[in-house]
Amino acid sequence: MWLPVFGLLIGIALGFLVDLDIPHEYSNYLSIAVLAAFDTLFGGIRAHLQNLYDEVVFVSGFFFNIVLAAGLAFLGVHLGVDLYLAAIFVFGVRLFQNIAMIRRILIEKWSISRKKQKKNQ
Amino acid sequence: MKKKLSFSLLTLIAGFMLAIQFNLVNKPVVSDTRDMWELKNDLLKEQQAQVELIDGISKLEGKIASYETERNESKEELLRETLNELKAEAGLTEIKGNGVTVSIQPIKEGILLGERIEYISPVLLIRLLNEMHRFGAGDISIAGQRYISTSVIRDINGQPKMDGYPLIDYPVELQAITDDPKKLKQRIEGSELMDDFFIDNFELQIKFPSGELTLPAYQNDVVVERMIPIMDGGNL
Numbered sequence: 001m002w003l004p005v006f007g008l009l010i011g012i013a014l015g016f017l018v019d020l021d022i023p024h025e026y027s028n029y030l031s032i033a034v035l036a037a038f039d040t041l042f043g044g045i046r047a048h049l050q051n052l053y054d055e056v057v058f059v060s061g062f063f064f065n066i067v068l069a070a071g072l073a074f075l076g077v078h079l080g081v082d083l084y085l086a087a088i089f090v091f092g093v094r095l096f097q098n099i100a101m102i103r104r105i106l107i108e109k110w111s112i113s114r115k116k117q118k119k120n121q
Numbered sequence: 122m123k124k125k126l127s128f129s130l131l132t133l134i135a136g137f138m139l140a141i142q143f144n145l146v147n148k149p150v151v152s153d154t155r156d157m158w159e160l161k162n163d164l165l166k167e168q169q170a171q172v173e174l175i176d177g178i179s180k181l182e183g184k185i186a187s188y189e190t191e192r193n194e195s196k197e198e199l200l201r202e203t204l205n206e207l208k209a210e211a212g213l214t215e216i217k218g219n220g221v222t223v224s225i226q227p228i229k230e231g232i233l234l235g236e237r238i239e240y241i242s243p244v245l246l247i248r249l250l251n252e253m254h255r256f257g258a259g260d261i262s263i264a265g266q267r268y269i270s271t272s273v274i275r276d277i278n279g280q281p282k283m284d285g286y287p288l289i290d291y292p293v294e295l296q297a298i299t300d301d302p303k304k305l306k307q308r309i310e311g312s313e314l315m316d317d318f319f320i321d322n323f324e325l326q327i328k329f330p331s332g333e334l335t336l337p338a339y340q341n342d343v344v345v346e347r348m349i350p351i352m353d354g355g356n357l
Contacts, residue, residue: 007129008136015140022145030142037135044128055124062131 028077029070032084032091036065039091042098049105065091212269212339216260218298220334221306223253224326225318226292240289242321243274243281249295249314249325250274256308258297260336264288267339284341292326296334303329 022030040062047053069087076083155163208214227238250261250268261268266286274283281288299305306327309315318325 003125003129004132007133011133011136012140015137016144020141022141024145027142027145030138030145034135034138034142037131037138041132041135053124055127059127059131
């Protein structure tokens with residue numbers, strides 16, 4: 001449970017320590033890639049809680065979503081249509097849905113465990 | 122465990138990306154705290170750098186210009202050379218070199234017997250020229266007239282003429298430039314040409330000239346018919 005959080009922290013620390021300078025034009029791509037990555041991560045957590053977790057699906061989804069989102073943004077820039085908005089919308093909605101599902105599952109589990117505790121008392 | 126590891130790796134990547142994006146968006150705005158004199162100094166430095174750059178650019182441009190002119194000149198030179206080569210090949214220039222002289226004259230016996238001297242048959246002359254070319258002769262002149270690829274030897278009003286110039290004064294002298302004069306002489310002497318001329322009451326005398334031969338340039342204009350210059354790329 002704590003290892004992924006630990007990994008996240010290390011990643012953040014690395015990102016801050018490594019003074020990687022990315023041209024400002026690419027910030028759009030990076031932001032959408034970050035969004036895609038978080039969408040996949042929360043999707044993974046939800047799937048884990050629902051016991052539906054599949055490693056291959058998760059890992060491939062992680063990279064595929066990032067590339068797809070960045071590619072969509074790239075296409076949008078070249079077509080003059082803000083296609084990255086579509087990606088942001090989809091990922092944003094899914095992010096909210098996933099987090100809501102996680103919340104419900106956690107609440108459900110918590111309430112079940114409380115009931116058990118009450119029974120035991 | 123393996124699941125957790127891959128998940129952690131991906132969270133690490135996501136965190137890394139997040140941090141970089143965070144850095145990118147929240148770049149601290151460095152406020153400019155220089156006062157007027159510092160600004161002036163910096164401006165001066167930049168101006169100096171600009172002057173140096175402009176100096177460098179003008180130097181390089183000068184170099185380019187000089188290369189350009191050199192190239193153009195060399196192009197012109199090349200064209201001139203090519204033109205001269207082509208002229209030499211076409212026989213429009215004077216040419217010097219080693220060679221042999223072939224003089225055609227009526228046989229003395231015929232004159233003594235009082236026979237009327239005929240003119241040299243153009244067919245025979247053309248045969249002689251062809252054979253000489255076959256034996257390795259290069260440029261040829263006949264009776265002081267340069268023989269070129271468009272030259273015509275034919276019978277005009279009963280007289281043999283080359284490019285309109287009559288070949289009736291004996292001896293008619295052919296000058297041929299060749300790499301190997303000795304070989305040319307031997308091959309002509311060994312050929313049937315001597316007999317062919319003898320039948321027409323002429324004899325051939327082949328000599329090595331003292332020193333180099335000088336062939337004159339072709340004097341008339343070369344008339345080129347039925348030829349169109351090819352444009353770029355070979356399209357008409």
